[in-house]
Amino acid sequence: MANINEKSVLDVLELLLTAEIYNNSGALTEDDLPPRIRKHYWDAKNNNVPRPIKVVDSDIKAILNFDDAHEIMSSLPFVNFDEFGSIFTLTVLDLGTKWFAKKDVKDRINNNPVLAYYYQNYGTFHVDYKEVKSRNPPKESDRAWVEALSKNVATEGGEEGVDMLKLVHVFAPEDVNQKIDDIVLTPEQEAEVEKIVKAIQYRDYLRKIGLREIGKLLFVGPPGTGKTSTARAMSARLGLPFLEVKLSMITSQYLGETSKNIDKVFELAKKMSPCILFIDEFDFVAKTRTSDEHAALKRAVNTLLKCIDDISLVNDGVLLIGATNHPKLLDSAAWRRFDEIVMFPLPDVEMREQIFKMVLEPIDGKFNTEELAAMTENYSGSDLRLVVREAVLNALTEDRTTLTQEDMVRAVRQFEERINLRLNDGQSS
Numbered sequence: 001m002a003n004i005n006e007k008s009v010l011d012v013l014e015l016l017l018t019a020e021i022y023n024n025s026g027a028l029t030e031d032d033l034p035p036r037i038r039k040h041y042w043d044a045k046n047n048n049v050p051r052p053i054k055v056v057d058s059d060i061k062a063i064l065n066f067d068d069a070h071e072i073m074s075s076l077p078f079v080n081f082d083e084f085g086s087i088f089t090l091t092v093l094d095l096g097t098k099w100f101a102k103k104d105v106k107d108r109i110n111n112n113p114v115l116a117y118y119y120q121n122y123g124t125f126h127v128d129y130k131e132v133k134s135r136n137p138p139k140e141s142d143r144a145w146v147e148a149l150s151k152n153v154a155t156e157g158g159e160e161g162v163d164m165l166k167l168v169h170v171f172a173p174e175d176v177n178q179k180i181d182d183i184v185l186t187p188e189q190e191a192e193v194e195k196i197v198k199a200i201q202y203r204d205y206l207r208k209i210g211l212r213e214i215g216k217l218l219f220v221g222p223p224g225t226g227k228t229s230t231a232r233a234m235s236a237r238l239g240l241p242f243l244e245v246k247l248s249m250i251t252s253q254y255l256g257e258t259s260k261n262i263d264k265v266f267e268l269a270k271k272m273s274p275c276i277l278f279i280d281e282f283d284f285v286a287k288t289r290t291s292d293e294h295a296a297l298k299r300a301v302n303t304l305l306k307c308i309d310d311i312s313l314v315n316d317g318v319l320l321i322g323a324t325n326h327p328k329l330l331d332s333a334a335w336r337r338f339d340e341i342v343m344f345p346l347p348d349v350e351m352r353e354q355i356f357k358m359v360l361e362p363i364d365g366k367f368n369t370e371e372l373a374a375m376t377e378n379y380s381g382s383d384l385r386l387v388v389r390e391a392v393l394n395a396l397t398e399d400r401t402t403l404t405q406e407d408m409v410r411a412v413r414q415f416e417e418r419i420n421l422r423l424n425d426g427q428s429s
């Protein structure tokens with residue numbers, strides 16, 4: 001007994017209590033389960049967590065990585081261990097929850113909506129169940145959820161379903177590495193992100209008052225200004241699956257019935273709802289409208305525009321984000337399909353300094369970021385990252401992992417030619 005610490009006991013007990021309370025309370029859904037428990041019990045076929053949740057040896061091993069659950073729990077009189085099926089149960093739930101409540105478990109309850117639900121009216125705990133739940137990643141964040149849905153589309157849709165999945169990359173929020181904090185945003189961009197967070201939170205209210213013109217964003221700006229990164233970061237920030245479509249893909253040879261496939265992309269988005277549908281290279285629409293490419297492609301583009309009209313954040317739970325590097329190519333028919341145009345300008349001198357500060361933060365050395373920012377007019381956020389990368393790699397060739405301002409200045413200079421070429425290119429076209 002001496003070598004069994006209380007933390008292990010509480011870990012297992014939390015799991016048992018969560019299972020028991022979840023099993024007994026019809027009001028609780030998958031979104032109330034902490035992700036590590038939810039993922040483990042996920043049933044891919046039905047895409048849910050079926051009740052009752054049973055806790056056996058192997059579950060405890062998989063979720064908590066304990067081999068000796070039996071020993072850990074042997075001191076608790078209210079835990080029953082059925083040797084034969086190796087199922088752990090609570091003989092009396094009340095005894096378990098009372099014992100648990102006497103321990104130092106505030107953090108556990110505040111990070112587990114199932115427990116928060118149970119303890120919200122219990123003794124002196126001041127637990128705000130709604131608040132705890134709002135911080136728990138919803139089921140749509142889990143890879144298991146996203147994978148199961150895509151698989152269903154592929155199997156139900158047969159060959160078409162499979163084709164359609166070639167058109168779109170589907171990411172689970174937990175697999176999106178991009179953090180919103182790693183992108184330096186303009187105040188307008190920040191405000192836009194917050195607006196969407198609220199719109200999603202208050203979707204029911206917006207539906208009730210009939211406000212539907214929200215949730216179609218067009219990100220406009222030169223390459224390397226953070227459009228794709230911001231869209232992805234919103235997936236992580238909002239906990240919404242991310243469906244990424246590249247419009248140039250719709251011309252791919254193997255996609256026979258393109259219009260149908262586009263319909264399917266939107267169908268998939270509705271099935272994955274709530275989710276983000278990200279359409280990159282949106283200017284591709286304009287190109288096909290003006291040039292005389294073959295009729296099938298034009299039909300496809302018209303289908304796309306119609307699909308965009310028909311989808312809604314408030315009604316369907318789909319946040320649509322388009323992105324373009326070439327706003328001049330877009331005609332009014334494309335523009336007016338978006339409620340908000342979010343500009344991604346080249347960073348100004350203050351943003352450049354912020355980006356340098358952020359990227360240089362983990363690197364050893366003393367830097368004058370003000371000077372670097374002043375030197376880098378017309379550099380995009382992506383260029384600035386590349387400059388730092390160059391400086392790091394150059395230093396490594398001399399086996400140095402500490403950088404100097406000189407290293408940075410040299411890397412900026414090396415990059416200048418590229419920036420000038422691009423500027424001249426822009427003027428001539």
Ligand SMILES: Nc1ncnc2c1ncn2[C@@H]1O[C@H](COP(=O)(O)OP(=O)(O)O)[C@@H](O)[C@H]1O
Pocket residue numbers: 182183184185221222223224225226227228229230344347355380381382383385
């Ligand atoms: N404002 C910014 N702050 C921080 N990093 C940026 C910013 N803009 C671009 N980057 C970085 O540059 C790279 C390319 O950005 P990306 O989002 O692909 O640009 P876009 O889609 O606009 O072409 C990414 O690594 C991104 O993090």
Ligand SMILES: [Mg+2]
Pocket residue numbers: 227228229280323
């Ligand atoms: Mg991009």
